[in-house]
Amino acid sequence: MSKATGKHKDKALTAVTVRALNEPGFYADGNGLYLKVIDSGAKRWVQRLLIKGRRRDIGLGSASLVTLAEAREAALVNRKLARSGGDPLRTKKEAEAVLTFAEAAEHVLDLHRPTWRNPKHAQQWINTLSEYAFPKFGKTLVSDVTTSDVLSALSPIWNTKPETARRVKQRIGTVMKWAVAKGWRQDNPADAISTALPKQDASKKQHRKALPYSEVAACIDTVKGSGAGLTTKLAFEFIVLTASRSGEARLATWSEFDVAAKEWLVPASRMKAKRAHRVPLSGRVLEVLAEAKSLSDGGDLVFAGTKQGRPLSDMTLSKLVKELGFEADVHGFRTSFKTWAQERTNFAREVSEMALAHVIQNKSEAAYARSDLLDKRRMMMESWAGFLSIEIFESSTIRPFEK
DSSP: OOOOOSOOTTTOOOHHHHHHOOSSEEEEEETTEEEEEOTTSOEEEEEEEEETTEEEEEEEEETTTSOHHHHHHHHHHHHHHHHTTOOHHHHHHHHOOOOBHHHHHHHHHHHHGGGOSOHHHHHHHHHHHHHHTHHHHTTSBTTTOOHHHHHHHHGGGTTTSHHHHHHHHHHHHHHHHHHHHTTSOSOOHHHHTGGGSOOOOGGGOOOOOOOOGGGHHHHHHHHHTSSSOHHHHHHHHHHHHHTOOHHHHHTOBGGGEETTTTEEEEOGGGSTTSSOEEEEOOHHHHHHHHHHHHHOOSSSBSSBOSSTTOBOOHHHHHHHHHHTTOOOOTTHHHHHHHHHHHHHOOOOHHHHHHHTTOOOOOHHHHHHOOOOOHHHHHHHHHHHHHHHTOOOTTTTTOOOOOO
16 A cells, blocks of 8 residues: 555545445545455544654544544544644543444454354344444443433334344343443443333244245246356355355365265364264256366365455345345255255155254254264255256266366
8 A cells, every 4th residue: 555645636535435445455545544444344544643753543433433524634633733742642542432332332343253253243243233223322322321222222123023133132232231341331221121122922033034945946047047157156056955054155165075975074163063064965066066166266165256265255145046036045945945855755854954964952862863864865965956957057068076
Protein backbone atom coordinates (compact mmCIF):
# COMPACT_ATOMS: atom_id res chain seq x y z
CA MET A 1 0.00 0.00 0.00
CA SER A 2 1.41 3.39 -0.95
CA LYS A 3 1.83 6.00 1.72
CA ALA A 4 -0.87 8.68 1.67
CA THR A 5 0.66 12.16 1.72
CA GLY A 6 -2.54 14.11 1.71
CA LYS A 7 -6.16 14.09 0.75
CA HIS A 8 -6.44 13.83 -3.01
CA LYS A 9 -9.80 13.97 -4.70
CA ASP A 10 -9.06 11.01 -6.93
CA LYS A 11 -7.87 8.84 -4.03
CA ALA A 12 -10.32 9.85 -1.29
CA LEU A 13 -13.02 7.41 -0.22
CA THR A 14 -16.71 8.07 -0.67
CA ALA A 15 -19.69 6.84 1.32
CA VAL A 16 -20.52 4.53 -1.61
CA THR A 17 -17.06 2.95 -1.76
CA VAL A 18 -17.02 2.51 2.03
CA ARG A 19 -20.18 0.43 1.78
CA ALA A 20 -18.94 -1.50 -1.25
CA LEU A 21 -15.44 -2.45 -0.09
CA ASN A 22 -15.28 -6.05 1.18
CA GLU A 23 -11.76 -7.23 0.30
CA PRO A 24 -9.58 -7.39 3.46
CA GLY A 25 -6.97 -4.63 3.63
CA PHE A 26 -6.31 -0.95 4.38
CA TYR A 27 -7.90 1.69 2.15
CA ALA A 28 -6.54 5.24 2.30
CA ASP A 29 -8.78 8.28 2.43
CA GLY A 30 -5.94 10.75 2.85
CA ASN A 31 -4.20 12.60 5.69
CA GLY A 32 -3.57 9.39 7.60
CA LEU A 33 -7.17 8.14 7.67
CA TYR A 34 -7.75 4.54 6.56
CA LEU A 35 -10.64 2.14 6.32
CA LYS A 36 -9.55 -1.26 7.63
CA VAL A 37 -11.50 -4.28 6.32
CA ILE A 38 -10.84 -7.58 8.12
CA ASP A 39 -11.45 -11.13 6.90
CA SER A 40 -14.96 -11.30 8.38
CA GLY A 41 -15.97 -8.23 6.35
CA ALA A 42 -16.12 -5.95 9.42
CA LYS A 43 -14.86 -2.42 8.74
CA ARG A 44 -13.12 -0.04 11.13
CA TRP A 45 -11.62 3.41 10.86
CA VAL A 46 -7.92 3.73 11.69
CA GLN A 47 -5.82 6.88 11.73
CA ARG A 48 -2.03 6.81 11.45
CA LEU A 49 -0.28 9.74 13.04
CA LEU A 50 3.16 10.85 14.13
CA ILE A 51 2.82 11.54 17.85
CA LYS A 52 5.94 13.00 19.42
CA GLY A 53 8.09 11.45 16.72
CA ARG A 54 6.52 7.99 16.78
CA ARG A 55 4.04 6.58 14.30
CA ARG A 56 0.90 5.46 16.11
CA ASP A 57 -2.41 3.95 15.02
CA ILE A 58 -5.62 5.29 16.54
CA GLY A 59 -8.92 3.45 16.24
CA LEU A 60 -11.83 5.72 15.36
CA GLY A 61 -14.63 3.17 15.57
CA SER A 62 -16.64 0.79 13.42
CA ALA A 63 -17.61 1.99 9.94
CA SER A 64 -21.11 0.71 10.63
CA LEU A 65 -21.43 3.26 13.44
CA VAL A 66 -19.08 6.07 12.43
CA THR A 67 -19.71 7.73 9.07
CA LEU A 68 -16.94 8.79 6.70
CA ALA A 69 -17.62 12.44 7.54
CA GLU A 70 -17.46 11.73 11.29
CA ALA A 71 -14.21 9.78 10.87
CA ARG A 72 -12.68 12.67 8.92
CA GLU A 73 -13.76 15.15 11.57
CA ALA A 74 -12.25 13.03 14.37
CA ALA A 75 -9.05 12.58 12.35
CA LEU A 76 -8.77 16.34 11.86
CA VAL A 77 -9.10 16.96 15.61
CA ASN A 78 -6.39 14.39 16.29
CA ARG A 79 -4.03 15.88 13.68
CA LYS A 80 -4.38 19.35 15.15
CA LEU A 81 -3.74 18.03 18.67
CA ALA A 82 -0.66 16.06 17.58
CA ARG A 83 0.68 19.06 15.61
CA SER A 84 0.46 21.22 18.73
CA GLY A 85 2.50 18.70 20.76
CA GLY A 86 -0.44 16.87 22.35
CA ASP A 87 -1.07 13.12 22.52
CA PRO A 88 -4.39 12.10 20.92
CA LEU A 89 -4.02 8.52 22.17
CA ARG A 90 -3.71 9.61 25.78
CA THR A 91 -6.58 12.02 25.37
CA LYS A 92 -8.70 9.27 23.85
CA LYS A 93 -7.98 6.90 26.70
CA GLU A 94 -8.73 9.53 29.30
CA ALA A 95 -12.00 10.42 27.61
CA GLU A 96 -12.97 6.84 26.84
CA ALA A 97 -16.55 6.27 27.89
CA VAL A 98 -18.84 3.31 28.16
CA LEU A 99 -19.41 1.69 24.76
CA THR A 100 -22.75 1.57 22.99
CA PHE A 101 -24.37 -1.86 22.78
CA ALA A 102 -23.33 -2.22 19.12
CA GLU A 103 -19.72 -1.27 19.91
CA ALA A 104 -19.67 -3.67 22.86
CA ALA A 105 -21.03 -6.46 20.64
CA GLU A 106 -18.21 -5.90 18.11
CA HIS A 107 -15.67 -6.03 20.93
CA VAL A 108 -17.14 -9.25 22.36
CA LEU A 109 -17.12 -10.73 18.86
CA ASP A 110 -13.40 -9.99 18.53
CA LEU A 111 -12.77 -11.66 21.90
CA HIS A 112 -14.61 -14.85 20.96
CA ARG A 113 -13.65 -15.10 17.28
CA PRO A 114 -10.35 -17.00 17.87
CA THR A 115 -12.17 -19.68 19.88
CA TRP A 116 -14.74 -20.49 17.19
CA ARG A 117 -13.81 -23.33 14.82
CA ASN A 118 -16.00 -22.11 11.97
CA PRO A 119 -15.49 -18.50 10.76
CA LYS A 120 -19.04 -18.57 9.49
CA HIS A 121 -20.29 -18.69 13.08
CA ALA A 122 -18.73 -15.31 13.83
CA GLN A 123 -20.59 -13.72 10.93
CA GLN A 124 -23.86 -15.36 11.94
CA TRP A 125 -23.34 -14.22 15.54
CA ILE A 126 -23.06 -10.53 14.64
CA ASN A 127 -25.66 -10.73 11.85
CA THR A 128 -28.45 -11.78 14.23
CA LEU A 129 -27.67 -8.87 16.54
CA SER A 130 -27.42 -6.45 13.60
CA GLU A 131 -30.84 -7.51 12.35
CA TYR A 132 -32.81 -7.76 15.58
CA ALA A 133 -31.01 -5.93 18.41
CA PHE A 134 -29.10 -3.01 16.86
CA PRO A 135 -32.19 -1.33 15.32
CA LYS A 136 -33.78 -1.26 18.80
CA PHE A 137 -30.87 -0.27 21.05
CA GLY A 138 -27.60 -0.53 19.12
CA LYS A 139 -26.74 3.14 19.76
CA THR A 140 -27.72 2.99 23.44
CA LEU A 141 -24.86 2.87 25.93
CA VAL A 142 -24.49 -0.69 27.11
CA SER A 143 -24.89 0.59 30.68
CA ASP A 144 -28.29 2.07 29.81
CA VAL A 145 -29.90 -0.87 28.01
CA THR A 146 -33.05 -1.91 29.88
CA THR A 147 -35.17 -5.02 30.07
CA SER A 148 -37.75 -3.07 28.07
CA ASP A 149 -35.19 -2.58 25.28
CA VAL A 150 -34.37 -6.28 25.14
CA LEU A 151 -38.06 -7.16 25.23
CA SER A 152 -38.72 -4.84 22.28
CA ALA A 153 -36.16 -6.79 20.21
CA LEU A 154 -37.34 -10.26 21.17
CA SER A 155 -41.13 -9.95 21.41
CA PRO A 156 -41.80 -9.67 17.63
CA ILE A 157 -39.92 -12.92 16.89
CA TRP A 158 -40.29 -14.87 20.13
CA ASN A 159 -43.04 -17.16 18.80
CA THR A 160 -42.72 -16.64 15.05
CA LYS A 161 -38.99 -17.43 14.93
CA PRO A 162 -38.38 -19.23 18.23
CA GLU A 163 -34.90 -20.63 17.56
CA THR A 164 -33.66 -17.33 16.15
CA ALA A 165 -35.15 -15.48 19.12
CA ARG A 166 -33.39 -17.76 21.58
CA ARG A 167 -30.07 -17.19 19.82
CA VAL A 168 -30.57 -13.41 19.86
CA LYS A 169 -31.41 -13.53 23.59
CA GLN A 170 -28.33 -15.62 24.33
CA ARG A 171 -26.07 -13.31 22.32
CA ILE A 172 -27.47 -10.17 23.94
CA GLY A 173 -26.81 -11.88 27.26
CA THR A 174 -23.20 -12.60 26.31
CA VAL A 175 -22.58 -8.91 25.56
CA MET A 176 -24.26 -7.90 28.83
CA LYS A 177 -22.16 -10.35 30.86
CA TRP A 178 -19.06 -8.72 29.41
CA ALA A 179 -20.45 -5.28 30.37
CA VAL A 180 -21.02 -6.52 33.92
CA ALA A 181 -17.44 -7.78 34.05
CA LYS A 182 -16.24 -4.35 32.88
CA GLY A 183 -18.10 -2.77 35.78
CA TRP A 184 -20.44 -0.84 33.50
CA ARG A 185 -23.61 -2.38 34.89
CA GLN A 186 -24.77 -4.63 37.73
CA ASP A 187 -27.35 -6.82 36.00
CA ASN A 188 -28.00 -8.76 32.81
CA PRO A 189 -31.34 -7.62 31.31
CA ALA A 190 -31.41 -10.63 28.96
CA ASP A 191 -31.71 -12.91 32.00
CA ALA A 192 -34.16 -10.65 33.77
CA ILE A 193 -36.82 -10.84 31.02
CA SER A 194 -37.15 -14.62 31.00
CA THR A 195 -40.34 -14.58 33.07
CA ALA A 196 -41.80 -11.76 30.96
CA LEU A 197 -41.67 -13.75 27.72
CA PRO A 198 -44.43 -16.26 26.92
CA LYS A 199 -43.75 -19.97 26.71
CA GLN A 200 -42.70 -20.86 23.18
CA ASP A 201 -44.79 -23.23 21.11
CA ALA A 202 -42.69 -26.37 20.68
CA SER A 203 -44.59 -27.22 17.48
CA LYS A 204 -43.05 -24.17 15.82
CA LYS A 205 -39.48 -25.39 16.16
CA GLN A 206 -37.63 -24.28 13.06
CA HIS A 207 -36.07 -26.89 10.83
CA ARG A 208 -33.89 -26.57 7.79
CA LYS A 209 -36.03 -26.18 4.68
CA ALA A 210 -35.97 -29.38 2.66
CA LEU A 211 -37.44 -30.54 -0.64
CA PRO A 212 -39.55 -33.69 -0.87
CA TYR A 213 -37.22 -36.42 -2.11
CA SER A 214 -39.35 -36.73 -5.24
CA GLU A 215 -38.29 -33.19 -6.26
CA VAL A 216 -34.54 -33.50 -5.65
CA ALA A 217 -33.65 -34.85 -9.11
CA ALA A 218 -35.54 -31.97 -10.75
CA CYS A 219 -33.63 -29.53 -8.58
CA ILE A 220 -30.29 -31.02 -9.65
CA ASP A 221 -31.32 -30.85 -13.30
CA THR A 222 -32.35 -27.22 -12.87
CA VAL A 223 -29.01 -26.39 -11.26
CA LYS A 224 -27.21 -28.10 -14.14
CA GLY A 225 -29.08 -25.98 -16.65
CA SER A 226 -28.51 -22.72 -14.78
CA GLY A 227 -25.88 -20.11 -15.50
CA ALA A 228 -23.89 -20.96 -12.36
CA GLY A 229 -20.22 -21.85 -12.62
CA LEU A 230 -19.47 -25.50 -13.38
CA THR A 231 -17.59 -25.94 -10.09
CA THR A 232 -20.64 -24.69 -8.20
CA LYS A 233 -22.91 -27.12 -10.07
CA LEU A 234 -20.58 -30.05 -9.38
CA ALA A 235 -20.22 -29.16 -5.70
CA PHE A 236 -23.98 -29.01 -5.30
CA GLU A 237 -24.49 -32.40 -6.96
CA PHE A 238 -21.67 -33.90 -4.87
CA ILE A 239 -23.28 -32.67 -1.63
CA VAL A 240 -26.67 -34.11 -2.57
CA LEU A 241 -25.26 -37.46 -3.72
CA THR A 242 -23.08 -37.96 -0.64
CA ALA A 243 -25.64 -36.51 1.84
CA SER A 244 -22.74 -34.61 3.35
CA ARG A 245 -22.72 -31.31 5.17
CA SER A 246 -21.81 -28.28 3.11
CA GLY A 247 -18.56 -27.56 4.97
CA GLU A 248 -17.41 -31.17 4.74
CA ALA A 249 -17.74 -31.09 0.95
CA ARG A 250 -16.67 -27.52 0.16
CA LEU A 251 -13.39 -27.95 2.05
CA ALA A 252 -12.65 -31.41 0.62
CA THR A 253 -9.14 -31.95 -0.75
CA TRP A 254 -7.93 -34.44 -3.34
CA SER A 255 -5.70 -36.16 -0.79
CA GLU A 256 -8.80 -37.33 1.11
CA PHE A 257 -9.99 -39.57 -1.73
CA ASP A 258 -9.03 -43.19 -2.38
CA VAL A 259 -10.10 -43.91 -5.95
CA ALA A 260 -9.31 -47.62 -5.88
CA ALA A 261 -11.38 -48.15 -2.73
CA LYS A 262 -14.05 -45.68 -3.88
CA GLU A 263 -13.92 -43.91 -0.55
CA TRP A 264 -13.67 -40.40 0.82
CA LEU A 265 -12.18 -40.00 4.30
CA VAL A 266 -13.35 -36.77 5.91
CA PRO A 267 -10.91 -35.80 8.68
CA ALA A 268 -12.14 -35.45 12.26
CA SER A 269 -11.30 -31.74 12.27
CA ARG A 270 -14.07 -31.08 9.75
CA MET A 271 -16.71 -33.34 11.25
CA LYS A 272 -19.37 -32.09 13.64
CA ALA A 273 -18.78 -35.07 15.95
CA LYS A 274 -14.99 -34.63 15.73
CA ARG A 275 -14.54 -38.17 14.41
CA ALA A 276 -13.16 -39.12 10.99
CA HIS A 277 -15.90 -40.32 8.64
CA ARG A 278 -15.61 -42.73 5.69
CA VAL A 279 -17.96 -41.99 2.80
CA PRO A 280 -18.53 -44.66 0.10
CA LEU A 281 -18.55 -43.12 -3.37
CA SER A 282 -21.15 -44.12 -5.92
CA GLY A 283 -20.31 -44.33 -9.59
CA ARG A 284 -21.94 -40.99 -10.28
CA VAL A 285 -19.94 -39.30 -7.52
CA LEU A 286 -16.74 -40.55 -9.15
CA GLU A 287 -17.93 -39.02 -12.42
CA VAL A 288 -18.55 -35.70 -10.66
CA LEU A 289 -15.07 -35.81 -9.15
CA ALA A 290 -13.56 -36.62 -12.53
CA GLU A 291 -15.06 -33.49 -14.01
CA ALA A 292 -14.02 -31.43 -11.00
CA LYS A 293 -10.48 -32.73 -11.47
CA SER A 294 -10.48 -31.55 -15.07
CA LEU A 295 -11.29 -28.04 -13.83
CA SER A 296 -8.61 -28.06 -11.12
CA ASP A 297 -5.97 -25.33 -11.13
CA GLY A 298 -3.48 -27.70 -9.56
CA GLY A 299 -4.45 -26.85 -5.99
CA ASP A 300 -5.59 -29.39 -3.42
CA LEU A 301 -9.16 -28.10 -3.06
CA VAL A 302 -11.71 -30.17 -4.96
CA PHE A 303 -14.23 -27.32 -5.20
CA ALA A 304 -12.19 -24.14 -5.32
CA GLY A 305 -13.90 -20.75 -5.26
CA THR A 306 -13.23 -17.81 -7.51
CA LYS A 307 -10.47 -16.53 -5.22
CA GLN A 308 -7.14 -18.34 -5.53
CA GLY A 309 -6.71 -20.95 -2.83
CA ARG A 310 -10.14 -20.30 -1.28
CA PRO A 311 -13.00 -22.82 -1.19
CA LEU A 312 -16.41 -22.29 -2.69
CA SER A 313 -18.59 -20.36 -0.23
CA ASP A 314 -21.68 -21.79 1.42
CA MET A 315 -23.56 -18.62 0.49
CA THR A 316 -22.92 -19.29 -3.22
CA LEU A 317 -24.68 -22.64 -3.01
CA SER A 318 -27.57 -21.45 -0.82
CA LYS A 319 -28.19 -18.40 -2.98
CA LEU A 320 -28.17 -20.48 -6.16
CA VAL A 321 -30.86 -22.88 -4.91
CA LYS A 322 -33.12 -20.06 -3.73
CA GLU A 323 -32.65 -17.96 -6.89
CA LEU A 324 -33.78 -20.93 -8.96
CA GLY A 325 -37.06 -20.95 -7.03
CA PHE A 326 -36.53 -23.90 -4.68
CA GLU A 327 -37.61 -23.44 -1.06
CA ALA A 328 -34.74 -25.41 0.43
CA ASP A 329 -31.49 -24.98 2.30
CA VAL A 330 -28.42 -26.87 1.11
CA HIS A 331 -28.34 -28.66 4.47
CA GLY A 332 -31.96 -29.67 3.90
CA PHE A 333 -30.99 -32.18 1.21
CA ARG A 334 -29.73 -34.40 4.03
CA THR A 335 -33.33 -34.45 5.26
CA SER A 336 -34.53 -35.34 1.76
CA PHE A 337 -32.07 -38.24 1.73
CA LYS A 338 -33.15 -39.43 5.18
CA THR A 339 -36.84 -39.34 4.26
CA TRP A 340 -36.14 -41.26 1.04
CA ALA A 341 -34.25 -43.93 2.99
CA GLN A 342 -37.13 -44.28 5.46
CA GLU A 343 -39.96 -44.36 2.93
CA ARG A 344 -38.50 -45.94 -0.20
CA THR A 345 -35.90 -48.47 1.00
CA ASN A 346 -35.55 -51.44 3.33
CA PHE A 347 -32.23 -50.30 4.77
CA ALA A 348 -32.14 -50.29 8.57
CA ARG A 349 -32.37 -46.94 10.32
CA GLU A 350 -28.81 -47.16 11.60
CA VAL A 351 -27.46 -47.37 8.03
CA SER A 352 -28.90 -43.98 7.06
CA GLU A 353 -27.89 -42.53 10.42
CA MET A 354 -24.33 -43.68 9.81
CA ALA A 355 -24.45 -42.25 6.29
CA LEU A 356 -25.39 -38.88 7.79
CA ALA A 357 -22.60 -39.22 10.40
CA HIS A 358 -25.11 -38.78 13.20
CA VAL A 359 -23.94 -39.59 16.71
CA ILE A 360 -25.87 -42.40 18.43
CA GLN A 361 -27.54 -40.75 21.41
CA ASN A 362 -28.25 -43.97 23.32
CA LYS A 363 -25.03 -44.73 25.20
CA SER A 364 -25.76 -48.44 25.53
CA GLU A 365 -26.47 -48.74 21.82
CA ALA A 366 -23.38 -46.69 20.98
CA ALA A 367 -21.18 -49.00 23.05
CA TYR A 368 -22.06 -51.94 20.77
CA ALA A 369 -22.05 -50.03 17.49
CA ARG A 370 -18.42 -50.63 16.50
CA SER A 371 -18.93 -51.03 12.72
CA ASP A 372 -19.36 -48.11 10.34
CA LEU A 373 -21.57 -50.31 8.09
CA LEU A 374 -19.53 -49.28 5.04
CA ASP A 375 -20.71 -52.06 2.72
CA LYS A 376 -24.37 -51.44 3.48
CA ARG A 377 -23.88 -47.71 3.12
CA ARG A 378 -22.22 -48.26 -0.24
CA MET A 379 -25.33 -50.07 -1.49
CA MET A 380 -27.53 -47.33 -0.05
CA MET A 381 -25.60 -44.52 -1.77
CA GLU A 382 -25.69 -46.36 -5.11
CA SER A 383 -29.45 -46.74 -4.66
CA TRP A 384 -29.77 -43.03 -3.85
CA ALA A 385 -27.87 -42.08 -7.01
CA GLY A 386 -29.96 -44.48 -9.05
CA PHE A 387 -33.20 -43.10 -7.61
CA LEU A 388 -32.24 -39.59 -8.61
CA SER A 389 -31.71 -40.77 -12.21
CA ILE A 390 -29.00 -38.18 -12.77
CA GLU A 391 -27.71 -37.73 -16.29
CA ILE A 392 -23.91 -37.69 -16.38
CA PHE A 393 -22.26 -34.57 -17.76
CA GLU A 394 -20.54 -35.31 -21.06
CA SER A 395 -20.55 -39.05 -20.33
CA SER A 396 -18.48 -39.96 -23.37
CA THR A 397 -15.47 -38.02 -22.15
CA ILE A 398 -15.57 -38.52 -18.41
CA ARG A 399 -13.27 -41.01 -16.74
CA PRO A 400 -12.64 -41.54 -13.01
CA PHE A 401 -9.90 -39.16 -11.90
CA GLU A 402 -6.48 -40.33 -10.87
CA LYS A 403 -4.47 -38.93 -8.02
